[in-house]
Amino acid sequence: MINKVVKNADEALKDVKDNMTLMLGGFGLCGIPENCIAALVKKGVKGLTCISNNAGVDDFGLGLLLQTKQIKKMISSYVGENAEFERQMLSGELEVDLIPQGTLATRCMAAGYGMPVIFTPAGVGTEIAQGKEVRKFKFNGVEKDYLMEHAFDSDFAIVKAWKGDTVGNLVYRSTARNFNPMMAMAGKITVAEVEHLVPAGELDPDHIHTPGIYVHRIFQGEKYEKRIEQRTVRKR
Amino acid sequence: MLDKNGIAKRIAREVKDGMYVNLGIGIPTLVANYIPEGINVELQSENGILGMGPFPFEGEEDADLINAGKQTVTLLNGSSIFDSATSFGMIRAQKVDLTILGAMEVSENGDIANWKIPGKMVKGMGGAMDLVASAKNIIVAMQQVNKAGESKLLPKCSLPLTGVHCIKKVVTELGVYDILPEGGFKLLERAPGISIEQIKKATAGKLIIEGDIPEMSL
Numbered sequence: 001m002i003n004k005v006v007k008n009a010d011e012a013l014k015d016v017k018d019n020m021t022l023m024l025g026g027f028g029l030c031g032i033p034e035n036c037i038a039a040l041v042k043k044g045v046k047g048l049t050c051i052s053n054n055a056g057v058d059d060f061g062l063g064l065l066l067q068t069k070q071i072k073k074m075i076s077s078y079v080g081e082n083a084e085f086e087r088q089m090l091s092g093e094l095e096v097d098l099i100p101q102g103t104l105a106t107r108c109m110a111a112g113y114g115m116p117v118i119f120t121p122a123g124v125g126t127e128i129a130q131g132k133e134v135r136k137f138k139f140n141g142v143e144k145d146y147l148m149e150h151a152f153d154s155d156f157a158i159v160k161a162w163k164g165d166t167v168g169n170l171v172y173r174s175t176a177r178n179f180n181p182m183m184a185m186a187g188k189i190t191v192a193e194v195e196h197l198v199p200a201g202e203l204d205p206d207h208i209h210t211p212g213i214y215v216h217r218i219f220q221g222e223k224y225e226k227r228i229e230q231r232t233v234r235k236r
Numbered sequence: 237m238l239d240k241n242g243i244a245k246r247i248a249r250e251v252k253d254g255m256y257v258n259l260g261i262g263i264p265t266l267v268a269n270y271i272p273e274g275i276n277v278e279l280q281s282e283n284g285i286l287g288m289g290p291f292p293f294e295g296e297e298d299a300d301l302i303n304a305g306k307q308t309v310t311l312l313n314g315s316s317i318f319d320s321a322t323s324f325g326m327i328r329a330q331k332v333d334l335t336i337l338g339a340m341e342v343s344e345n346g347d348i349a350n351w352k353i354p355g356k357m358v359k360g361m362g363g364a365m366d367l368v369a370s371a372k373n374i375i376v377a378m379q380q381v382n383k384a385g386e387s388k389l390l391p392k393c394s395l396p397l398t399g400v401h402c403i404k405k406v407v408t409e410l411g412v413y414d415i416l417p418e419g420g421f422k423l424l425e426r427a428p429g430i431s432i433e434q435i436k437k438a439t440a441g442k443l444i445i446e447g448d449i450p451e452m453s454l
Contacts, residue, residue, distance in 0.1 A: 030299065077362050090355070098351075102365075122365040175302055175303075181321075182321050209319075
């Protein structure tokens with residue numbers, strides 16, 4: 001049986017080099033690969049292009065890689081929660097490509113599905129359409145304009161799952177799923193960190209979210225802080 | 237003049253039984269608090285939930301379960317969880333019946349701007365561009381006048397656009413408007429105590445007033 005298990009984040013990311021493009025799963029701080037981000041900070045690789053929906057907060061998530069100025073360019077849909085990000089972007093230190101969230105997800109998916117481009121109506125008539133091919137299609141009985149967007153090309157996809165097995169099958173939990181399955185499919189090398197690593201055969205094949213074929217390296221994270229960005233509650 | 241909760245309360249009356257509804261961040265989130273008894277809807281959160289419930293009880297927060305505003309939430313019976321591509325797939329395919337979102341500016345031809353103030357605020361569009369490009373039924377919840385007293389219902393948006401010709405209804409602290417296909421804000425209702433004169437002063441875009449305009453009932 002194929003065995004994808006590596007010891008830890010350091011081993012999983014051993015060949016990440018300066019100026020590479022990385023995809024990182026998560027929505028806000030939910031479902032982010034905490035152990036891999038910590039390992040990238042420790043490793044000190046620089047000039048990274050990071051594709052991730054958000055950029056963490058100042059002292060957690062991708063915010064940690066921004067503090068150390070290891071990121072050259074961010075490709076995200078929303079960055080509102082991070083003062084250091086906004087500062088680096090407005091001062092021009094950090095290159096930022098803001099793209100619609102659905103476009104981001106679908107460009108990841110296209111990479112994993114082996115499709116070079118997608119057409120989406122998101123952003124037609126706005127500044128993000130500048131320089132992009134626009135085509136008219138009739139769909140659901142309505143003709144309208146669609147923007148052509150390319151599948152992402154990334155050196156590594158780094159995702160976080162709840163459970164994984166030794167052959168790389170992944171199961172996510174609740175909304176920590178978000179971009180992780182799309183990105184897992186889209187990396188030239190996909191690294192998955194999981195809260196629980198189990199022997200092959202223990203996960204129900206009917207319940208697998210990401211088939212192991214997409215995952216190259218898997219390990220159980222040492223610890224998970226799982227920080228909550230906005231703790232909202234109601235009284236009993 | 238309506239406060240944020242008043243705007244949310246008025247919009248809640250647009251929500252009909254059996255709808256799948258996406259609520260944006262800010263005033264739209266408050267709409268969930270005012271959906272009348274007996275109206276059964278499922279709330280969609282674009283990070284991957286259908287059937288989103290209220291905030292959890294204290295001590296029951298789950299870091300893995302948040303809404304698109306990154307707030308801890310709960311799931312109702314019959315809910316489902318899915319990935320981001322599926323989430324925007326159902327939005328693009330118009331499976332979501334109603335989208336309610338905020339705006340910085342709306343123009344008389346239905347353009348909306350809500351993601352960027354060049355040189356000042358650049359938070360990103362999140363899912364807004366996808367939502368406005370595809371949704372068949374969008375209601376904008378917004379303040380009609382900014383802090384400097386300037387109207388945000390304009391002939392043409394001055395800020396970078398989120399989408400074009402997509403907004404059909406706007407609810408503000410002053411009134412309810414339809415945006416006509418040929419252009420213009422058609423006043424449907426006045427907020428309690430608000431005069432036509434006040435509304436005229438607060439609307440920079442083409443305002444259409446036909447006949448007596450009723451005061452809204454909340």
